[in-house]
Amino acid sequence: MPDADEPSAGPPDGPVTPALLDALATADAIRTYVVDRDLRIVRAGGLTLRATPEPLRDRLLSEEYELDDPQALSRALAAPNGTAPAPAGSVRGRRTDEDGRDRTFAVAFHPLPGDTTGPGGTPGALLVLAADVTRRERARSRAAALDAVRERVGQSLDLATTCEDLVDALVPRFADIAVVEIVDDALHGADAPEAPPSRGTPLRRIAFRGPRGTAGAAHPLGDVREMPHPTPYALALGDLRPRLVTLGPDTPWYPSDPDRARAIEEFGAHSLIAVPLALRGTALGILSFYRCGGSEPYDGSDLAFAATLAAHTALSVDNARRYERDHSIASTVQRRLLPPGTSTPVAVETAHVYLPGRNSGCWFDAIPLSGARTALVVGRVDGHGVQAATTMGQLRTAVRTLAALDLPPAELLAHLGDTTAHLAAERAALPLGDSLRHRPLVATCLYGVYDPFTRIWTVGRAGHSLPHVTRPDGTPQEYPAPEGPPLGSSEGTPFVTTDIPLEPGSLLVLHSGSRNLEARSGTRPVDEVLAPAGRSLREIGDAIIYNYPADAHPDGAVLLLARPSEVAPDRAVTVRLPDDESAPSEARTLVRAHLTGWNIPKDVLYAVELIVSELVTNAVRYGTPPLSFRLIRTHVLTCEVRDHSSTTPHLRHARTGDEGGRGLFIMSQLATSWGTRYTADAKIVWAEVEL
DSSP: OOOOTSSOOOOOOOSSOOOHHHHHHHHHOOEEEEOTTTTTTEEEEESOOOOOGGTOOOOOOOHHOOETTTTHHHHHHSSOSSOOOOOOOEEEEEEEEEESEEEEEEEEEEOOSSTTTOOOGSSSSSSEEEEOOOOHHHHHHHHOOOHHHHTTSSSOEEEEEHHHHHHHTTTTTTOOOEEEEEEEHHHHHHOOOOSOOOOOOOEEEEEETTTTTTTTOOOTTEEEOOOOOSHHHHHHHHHHOOOEEEEEETTTTTTGGGGHHHHHHHHHHEEEEEEEEEEETEEEEEEEEEEETTTTOOOOHHHHHOOOOOOOHHHHHHHHHHHHHHHHHHHHHHHHSSSSSOOSSEEEEEEEEEESSBBBBBBEEEEEEEGOOOOEEEEEEBBSSSHHHHHHHHHHHHHHHHHHTTOOOOHHHEEEHHHHHHHHHHHTTSSTTOOGGGGGGOOEEEEEOOOOOOOTEEEEEOOOOOOEEOOOTTBOOOOOOOOOOOTTTOOHHHHHHHHEEETTEEEEEOEEEEOOOOOOGOOSSSHHHHHHOOOOOHHHHHHHHHHSSSOOOOEEEEEEEEEEEOOOOGEEEEEEEOOOHHHHHHHHHHHHHHHHTTOOOOHHHHHHHHHHHHHHHHHHHHHHHHHHEEEEEEEEEEEEEEEOOOOOOOOOOOTOOOSSOOOOHHHHHHHHHEEEEESSSSSSEEEEEEO
């Protein structure tokens, strides 16, 4: 018979239409009727028109069948007979048999010629054939369900999405209710047990679809519970064989699972298929399919079909489980390579918000530098998995190492780009069979240094999104910030930095994602979210996340928030030194006076005096005036000597007979750390001593 969505058959070639021939050839059972112009049954029978049973005589055909197009027969009776054949066609119909099951019929009709002709040359009766095509419709429905499963299931590597796609594809094509329950450990990326799951193995209900959505389900989505025993579900998991079960009031296993029994009775389910999700002898979960009400019960062909569905689904679930496992490993590696907690720089308050996602190459850092300065860093390595996380860790370590050398941002990004290019070359040299060989290494970074004495944030960008800067009054601060090439780029374009003046109390928001905050569509504008003053950075970070939908950051991201301040006047002193041999003595006197006022222990005071004396002496002998000296007290004591020479002091290891060359060596032993950094017109030699 033609499909329901196909047009009615055209004019027949003879007294027997193609629709009638198709019905006679393919139907499981055929019922024949002759109906008059009022569509009342005149005769009824099987393949031949025998005597009409009394209960059917004079009944309307519409009382026997629910037709998709009930007016089709009336139109055929209203069409006049001329030289052309009388119109004929077919419609789809349904009825409920004596056993209460819904049956599908292809209803074909043909005008009867001869003395049945009505007024105006119209047909006076119709021959109607109702062919039972329920079995064929079920086969078509199974084929449609399988096509839907193959098309939709497995397109996502998210396990929950995979299972939801499965139940969406099968309800109502194959089942009135579909349930997916997965071994809970598999959801977290763990290896599924090779042996059959024990009775205590917890399963999580991850997908459910029924005629009322999830209403009336025995257990809510996300519920984790042990599978009761004995039940068809537990038996199917135990031997990895599907079960076809007829459900009824006397079902023997109902007392073992009363919650599910209650739901089955409420839904009116009468037929169940429980089929395990298994791959290579490993149980991943179980599928449960139910038919309710007037739906045809499952039979052996449905059981085989369910096994085919389960095999395809198990492969998709295993792929999602393996991806989840790899993602869990990558996320763990990423977290281990990120700072364990936000550091506490001297003049910058910081906080971060980490959004886990598919990308495992996002990183941030807040690096304390000499002179109470702070480096703020965010970066991103494209890709996911352990390789992206390990590459991120390599670049973050390189940034830390280069930052310890007090390199300016532009120079640091240039060296970091060289490191990235070297890593890309190593990746390209991997064996041909290594999948990583063909993945390009794409990375971006933003690096900026804040100086609390100048209140300047010097920032450079390597293909990274712009940071968001807000003044203390909540208004956004505009600034030019040219973008340099991504790390490892072959362009060779030099990096350019921007000096951004920051008032104490300003807010910086650095984003590690591929787009800045303004480019994302949130509930409210970013400036409105950041504007209220007086909140902690943690509250502001949470407010930013709440402003965006849950799927706004599918790749994962890191927000680094910073609020710069200044060093308190009583914790820092800067003086100009004379350009002669009295400078070391004056510096020692200054150090002794301030450290005594700061209640610094005497052993630290003596050490700092020696350090300052050596630094100032070197500046007088080898430097270029003018000279200045700065002493900063934070969690460490920092001594800085500035001059306008570009010559860097060199640490020597004097021999036993040498009369000099030991000053810097002694200073390096007394100081916790020391080094040299350069400004546009001067150099600064500094040393730090732990308190």
